Amino acid sequence: MPELPEVETTLRGIQPKTEQQTIQQLIIRQPKLRWPVSAVLQQNKVAGLGILKILRRGKYLILQTAKGDILIHLGMSGNLRILPQNTPAQKHDHIDLLLENGYLLRYHDPRRFGAWLWADKAEGGYLQHPLIAKLGPEPLSDDFTADYLQQQIQRRKSSIKTLIMNSQIVVGVGNIYANEALFLSGIHPATLPQPLSPTQFQTLVDNIKKVLTAAIQQGGTTLKDFLTPDGKPGYFEQQLNVYGRAHQPCPVCHTPIEKLTLNQRAAYFCPKCQP
DNA sequence: TTTATAACCTGAACGC
DNA sequence: TGCGTTCAGGTTATAA
CATH class of the missing domain: 1.10.8.50 (Helicase, Ruva Protein; domain 3)
Known part of the structure; x- marks a missing residue:
């Protein structure tokens, strides 16, 4: 589904309700995505961390915290929505990221080609992650000539x-x-x-x-x-x-x-x- | 080093 | 209506 414009649209849509919010809990109903959801996320070790900033690199969304970055890729069929926490999960709603403001960030992905990965700050954060480090320039930047x-x-x-x-x-x-x-x-x-x-x-x-x-x-x-x-x-x-x-x-x-x-x-x- | 192919997975649309 | 086939917005791992 998502190409860069869709990912950018998603970023702008989720920013207002997620940036500067504290993560309460991650609920993972299906950890088998393109790669298994990172252990740090499966074990809820991000609970209590604040989301400092959300940004996009290529088609990856990056949720930055003090201890590291959550990398999200929507694959071929993924989407993210902001919903009230009492919203029942539907089929293919694989991950919920619960926030202290009463909302959740819900990841839906029928084909499961997407990814939720952790890039620890001690290892350089998202910029040093193997999936990010070798990417070419952003097409809308001045570097792409x-x-x-x-x-x-x-x-x-x-x-x-x-x-x-x-x-x-x-x-x-x-x-x-x-x-x-x-x-x-x-x-x-x-x-x-x-x-x-x-x-x-x-x-x-x-x-x-x-x-x-x-x-x-x-x-x-x-x-x-x-x-x-x-x-x-x-x-x-x-x-x-x-x-x-x-x-x-x-x-x-x-x-x-x-x-x-x-x-x-x-x-x-x-x-x-x-x- | 570069290029081609297979693989991950589900569901919608199509042809018979 | 039902069944098998084909195709789909992405990207990496592996083979050639």
């Missing part, structure tokens, strides 16, 4: 779509927005980096920033069951140009959108606009 991208990938032999989805090159570009950014840039998703011009790199970087920014402003994409933390759907789906639109007319030239598979993921493109 056309020069950087070209330098990183110009000798690679994967498709451009596969490369911009690689989190060691740049974080947060998931399947939907990779397809959309390539459409706006007029670049075929299977193109190799080598023949791309500096101008094309610049266009692509600009469009990645543009789609992600627009999606964040819209509150993320509505696909399947994505909900913001207050239970409302996002509204971006109607603005997608190519994703999920195989055989439908291109919004620019009306040529039917085509679909192919790259790196085990669906790629959608207009054969005329993206030669």
